[in-house]
Amino acid sequence: MTTAVATAARAMRRPARSRSLRPWYRNGTLVAGLVIVGLLLLAAVLAPLLTPFDPIEQDLQNALQSPSGSHWLGTDKYGRDVLTRLLYGARVDLRIGFLAVLIPFVVGSVLGALAGYFGGWFDVVVMRIVDVFFAFPFYVLVIVLVFVLGAGESSIYLAIAAVSWVSYAKIMRGELLVAKKQDYVVAARLGGMSHGRVLIRHITPNVLSQALIYAMSDIVMDIMAIVTLGYLGLGIAPPTAEWGSMILDGQEFITTQFLQATIPGLAVVVTSLGLSLLGDGLSDLLSPERRK
């Protein structure tokens, strides 16, 4: 397209620029994400204060009740309050979801960054391992690993870490390949800085944002995995309240009490919606030049 259009674009750009420079709290996507995720975390933390019921104790006389004044979302087949189990489930699913990201984030980012920065045999080895792990679909490896390691929270952390470090390694390697050719990095090296200093002082702050943005969608993936494992009966063992196993329990009564299976799924949807918005908002905030 010719220059007159560029002129037009220039005329248009003024509002666009002020958009990327506006303070973070004016970024609607980011704020919406923060509010949703914040409320969910708050509900999880305050669960014992928010509900008079116990998430585990059975009350068989009150099983499978429809929503009412005392049980807003009804009760499950053991007479437990669904809303209570939903709130306590948030504690499990959100905790594991957020914590599970930490190990792969650190391990994957460091390996990918080193591979991208130094290249050579280290890069080749790391990337071949990445290729191998990439060949296994996320769920296949997670399910098998959780089975092999034995059901339970620590197995889930390990299984997720073993599978999802790969994505961070790929992202960071790509970032580093670009970053190390940037003038400011070349200049720092020529100025006599050591590799370590260049990596930590100059490159990390510039490339970490992409890994951070990805981490938001990764938390969503992890929560999906935990819920899926729970649904398959491979995750957190009953009677602990967990969204996936709640859906599994509710599926039995799909024809009579469809809320039982629907509600926990909606909880997952709201959670991932919040995290996705947060990720999009972060991406607007951290790397506005990459988004259209």
Next chain:
Amino acid sequence: MSQGSSDVISSTGIAPADEPASTAELSRGGVPLLSVQDLSIGVRLPGGRTVSIVEGVSFDVDPGQRMGIVGESGSGKSLTLRAVAGLLPKPVEVLSGRVEYGGTDLLTMPAKRRRALMGPEIAMIFQEPMSALNPVMRVGDQIAEGPRRHLGLSAKEAGELAVSMMARTGIPDPVRRARAYPHELSGGLRQRIMIAMAVSCGPRLLLCDEPTTALDVTVQLQVLRLLERLCADTGTSLVFVTHDLAVVNQTCSELAVMYAGNIVESGRVKEVFRQPRHPYTRGLLESAPDFDRPDRELVPIPGFPPNVADRPSGCPFAPRCGYVRDHCRQSMPPLAEVAPGRQAACFESSRLTEVLA
């Protein structure tokens, strides 16, 4: 005008005397093929404010006439052309004015009727043939697309027409080349493909947006000659947008000079070149190298064109003008007749009488 001559430069650049009454005069009284009237192009900002990039541009193109529009980057010449073709890039749009083709306003015409004109009546050639050709479609199919749509040809007939159009535009081995993808051809060949595509439906008006800018100088000349020959053969009118005065000199009979979204001078190419009546045109001519007089000193125009978003109140060229007077900064000089067939938008036009050549 001695069009079709092989010696383009000398025929159009130097021999001025034996010009017949121009085509414009011949068709006087008749309806011009293309008539752009008071055309403003710009962007509507949220809140109702508009930023205009092209302001009140008017010109006529008669059948068989070849009109060059010259200006710097950002002068609005390409947008004017694209408005005629109906190809303004979003969010740019026509703010006001008329674009009449054969007496009918293209802008108010139903979209479907307008599209039916694109190809058989009006065709366009773009600046950068690499990006203007679909990268994943064989060039022969791209040429054949228009004839299939508009002339109702079968795939086979259209394919044959495409090959013959390629042969007419001087592409060697057209049967094999028709099966090539754009990236497999050289820049010159790609532009010939664009030309073959544009003339494939026999249009009466050909719009060219800097069609030779992306080409080597030698290839440039070949492509210009080809264009000129094709137009002369078929009596096709041409609107030719460029920043290169030499190209206009080689190709066109009429000239309009644009600056900051306005036409500042217009007239027959030869006359404008010989005696520019607007300081900007004069500056352009003095800053462009001339092959015929390589020893002439080149004088650049000082300063930069204004930002369209905040134009000065008076003449937009005033800040860069050597002839500027106080009243130039007060109000905008209108485009007025300064000699028969010559228009200029300058209060001081009468001071510019020096003959350059």
Next chain:
Amino acid sequence: MLDRLRFVPARLLQSVPVVFGVTVVVFFMVHLLPGNPALTILGQTATPDRVAALNTQLGLDKPLVDQYFIFLGRLFRGSLGDSLTYQRPVLELVLQAIPITLSLLVFALVLSLVISVPLAALAATAPGRGRDLAVRVFTLLGQGMPQFWVGIMLILLLGVKLRLFPVGGYGMTFGEHPYYLFLPALTLAIAMSPTTIRSLRASTINVLGSDYVGTARSKGAAGVSLFRGHVLRNAAIPTVSIIGVNLGYLVGGSLVIEKVFAIPGLGSLMINAIFTRDFPTIQAVALFVALFVIVVGILTDVVYTLIDPRVDLSSKERA
């Protein structure tokens, strides 16, 4: 055209080390089991005889490296061992299940394109306007729903309430299969569409602003003919690799979905094997799924080459 596919043999060769790595991972899965794997696998049914027998069958009584090469050797002869549950060669079970899973995946891919292409086109032709936002909401929700839950909701809505589709199973006859597979395929398609739509929307916006679309318009093309003739193929180019990567993810999802809809494919085979601790079957499914993903990767490059005549992967070394 076809000589641009010369890269395929080289690509296959490059996959050899990856396949090799995959076999290592699949092999060592057994050895991550705490304690004596045979004992763990057999659980309460373990007797010293059966443990010894399983040790021999799995080759667990030999050094680890030897065991791996025995495993690899048997693999080359096409033997993946016998299923501990069904007492039949695992390969037989897997080969029975593969066509079912494959048809589910292909069906899902087709449906996801049927969903994605029009939605992406709607969004890209009016960026920032109402329908673009509606499509964005759809993608956000689509990404946020657990696949198996979508399946359950579809069963609830279209199976139980409206009785339009069967709630599970694979059907008995060839004609019934598409009918039975529709809901699970739709489930996977909904899961897969958001990324496709996002990518296609972005590339379509790019293509619509390109000069060659201007050229096409100047030839009088508009609407559907413009979209089909000039926009779609160009916009699809960057999306192909996204779909390729996604297919791998989809395979994982299909395993869970098969369980939801009781479809006797690879997924049901694997998840049942997990509950019966049928380790040879788990290994076999994992191996085949990984091989499938590797093949899809190569196919993606082939498709990429076929739709974009500028791509020539044989001429340059791939990173």
